[in-house]
Amino acid sequence: MSLSAEGPVLRLRPERRSALVTVPVLLAGPALLVVGAAQPSSTALLVGLGLTGYTLRDLVIMAWGFTEGWPDCLRNRLAEGRTEVAWETVERLVIMHGLFGRHVRMEARNADRVSLAAPRTGLITRSPDFDAELLALRAMPGGNRGPLHVQTAASAPLIAVQVLLLLGFVGAVLIAVLT
Numbered sequence: 001m002s003l004s005a006e007g008p009v010l011r012l013r014p015e016r017r018s019a020l021v022t023v024p025v026l027l028a029g030p031a032l033l034v035v036g037a038a039q040p041s042s043t044a045l046l047v048g049l050g051l052t053g054y055t056l057r058d059l060v061i062m063a064w065g066f067t068e069g070w071p072d073c074l075r076n077r078l079a080e081g082r083t084e085v086a087w088e089t090v091e092r093l094v095i096m097h098g099l100f101g102r103h104v105r106m107e108a109r110n111a112d113r114v115s116l117a118a119p120r121t122g123l124i125t126r127s128p129d130f131d132a133e134l135l136a137l138r139a140m141p142g143g144n145r146g147p148l149h150v151q152t153a154a155s156a157p158l159i160a161v162q163v164l165l166l167l168g169f170v171g172a173v174l175i176a177v178l179t
Contacts, residue, residue: 043169
């Protein structure tokens with residue numbers, strides 16, 4: 001979290017996890033691609049492609065992603081590009097839980113939804129002070145507005161589906177590799 005009189009009032013960036021976590025995650029996707037090509041397995045190829053895409057997106061967010069709070073707007077950069085949203089249109093912040101971590105999504109009155117680069121935790125990226133950064137972001141809106149409402153998305157069904165998909169993929173890859 002950084003504060004500056006010349007730039008944004010609040011600038012948040014995700015940090016990387018330790019190499020003990022990052023390196024195996026980065027190597028798993030390409031390893032599955034190699035296994036899928038060597039042992040003709042469309043499952044291993046698909047899972048390897050998905051995991052490689054996920055980790056590459058996380059790396060891009062870690063390298064270039066940011067969330068900035070300005071007096072008049074919120075600026076955000078993810079892997080897909082930049083977004084700028086006026087505080088007057090921001091309705092709430094939603095904490096999204098997933099199998100590998102959590103991130104914050106901003107919801108506007110016009111039904112726009114923007115996933116923020118930070119605060120965020122995942123396999124590769126992390127925000128060590130997630131709660132403090134969320135509170136600082138929540139208090140940002142200028143003018144006569146009070147702090148933003150923070151909502152937690154229902155996570156149990158989402159995580160259950162993700163766990164089932166992950167177990168299915170792991171089982172299919174093991175079957176493909178062992179046969």
